[in-house]
Amino acid sequence: MNALESTSTRPYLIRALYEWCTDNGFTPYVAVLVDDSVQVPREYVKNGEIVLNISYDATSSLKLGNDFIEFKARFAGTAREIMVPVSRVIAIYARENGQGMAFPVPVPGGAVEGGVGLREAVIRCCHPGLDPGSMDCGSSPQ
């Protein structure tokens, strides 16, 4: 298997930082660049992005897969099913201190997921200024 055939490291890193958040009592937030492949409540999308609280307390049936992040959560009292392709996740960080990791923004045509090789390893510093999300649990701004 060569670099072009390898799978993305992104889902592995997302799971790692989710575990780190949980072990430290932090609330894991994921920032998602929304397009038609992303199943989220559109009314909470701002500037093409949505920030989701994926903590155990805020979700049910959470699945952090290699291809998709899936869970159920309540938005303004209504249960919604969320499905986010891992390639659309642009950051995962702790709400409490902003520590985490940002990923390269996907480009049209799916080049990032196609065969990223070393580009995948260029991780940007996470920006804690991301606007926290709009979910019922743990969504208060910092």
Added chain:
Amino acid sequence: MNALESTSTRPYLIRALYEWCTDNGFTPYVAVLVDDSVQVPREYVKNGEIVLNISYDATSSLKLGNDFIEFKARFAGTAREIMVPVSRVIAIYARENGQGMAFPVPVPGGAVEGGVGLREAVIRCCHPGLDPGSMDCGSSPQ
């Protein structure tokens, strides 16, 4: 718990990339900045660094803990016990394509492990030019 009290993300990221390597059939290498706290065969240290093959095939009793990486491996036919503080790991990457992640180099006095907060999240791109190690299994240069 605030940023100063949180544990390092480094062991979580190391485990994530180890799993990614294994799932993709790649050989995980770790680059280590050697000091007195690092238990490795000194004869294989070059320029203060050693690169270790931590694949399942090259090691036994591998433990990727939050504080230490520990395993047994053979060097030039002799079994050695290896123990590396996670804070001394400066990169983990796949031998086959160099994909992986590098971490901030520890500074004297242990500031990186003390309370790194956001600095921990500044991940450098891994450099595939790191000299592969000297272990018996899978140590041939790229």
